[in-house]
């Protein structure tokens with residue numbers, strides 16, 4: 197059977213709600229969930245697997261039966277899922293725990309190791325809850341501070357001398373990473389712009405090397421709009437480029453071809469300006485002067501048409 201992603205997500209949330217309800221103030225080390233019993237029979241096999249893959253849950257075989265147990269990270273995730281973050285009691289419990297731990301190291305010169313059950317007594321908090329807080333490094337994860345840890349799980353707690361000190365702000369690194377990614381994106385965009393004509397967006401239709409001389413090779417890029425870039429010779433402007441020449445920038449010189457049986461006239465467009473050199477306008481042949489002249493005008497208008505998507 198397959199489930200939609202939405203369905204799968206809902207089932208994960210449901211699993212967390214049921215687990216946190218069953219756990220209550222109990223220790224994550226002691227409460228095991230039986231997938232074959234209510235209320236967990238509605239939890240999909242794939243959900244349990246997902247929770248394990250996420251590092252929230254661990255699987256154990258107890259008397260040949262599968263059982264699941266929350267890990268510290270799973271407990272924090274569970275607090276989040278059931279909305280404990282919005283509840284002031286979580287903050288109160290955390291403040292109480294932090295204050296007690298701080299008292300232990302106040303005025304000391306090195307880390308202090310304390311008996312877990314003594315610590316629990318001093319906090320006045322539920323034993324299971326304190327266990328979960330140490331197990332998950334709750335204070336460190338939520339308040340970003342140096343936290344106590346197990347010296348021996350469930351028995352001894354090590355409180356560092358610098359307990360409560362702010363951990364380094366790693367968000368600064370994340371911001372740096374984001375900035376780097378933003379720059380990479382900009383570069384990628386620019387590269388993309390280079391594969392299309394910067395004036396009209398026409399795609400590249402050809403590129404490669406072009407011989408410049410007997411020994412040298414140049415490179416050319418041709419665009420669908422007619423633009424042709426090259427480091428060799430004979431570049432051609434995009435019709436949307438403001439530098440693209442106007443017809444007036446050519447002098448249309450007419451010459452007669454007495455020997456040609458049909459095309460008695462040739463019209464040579466002579467560039468009058470520097471920009472006129474940015475379009476290779478070919479000569480026109482005609483039976484009459486007008487016809488030869490008209491050929492060049494037509495060729496010009498054809499070349500000057502802006503590229504359309």
Ligand SMILES: [Zn+2]
Nearest residue numbers: 393396421434
């Ligand atoms: Zn173009």
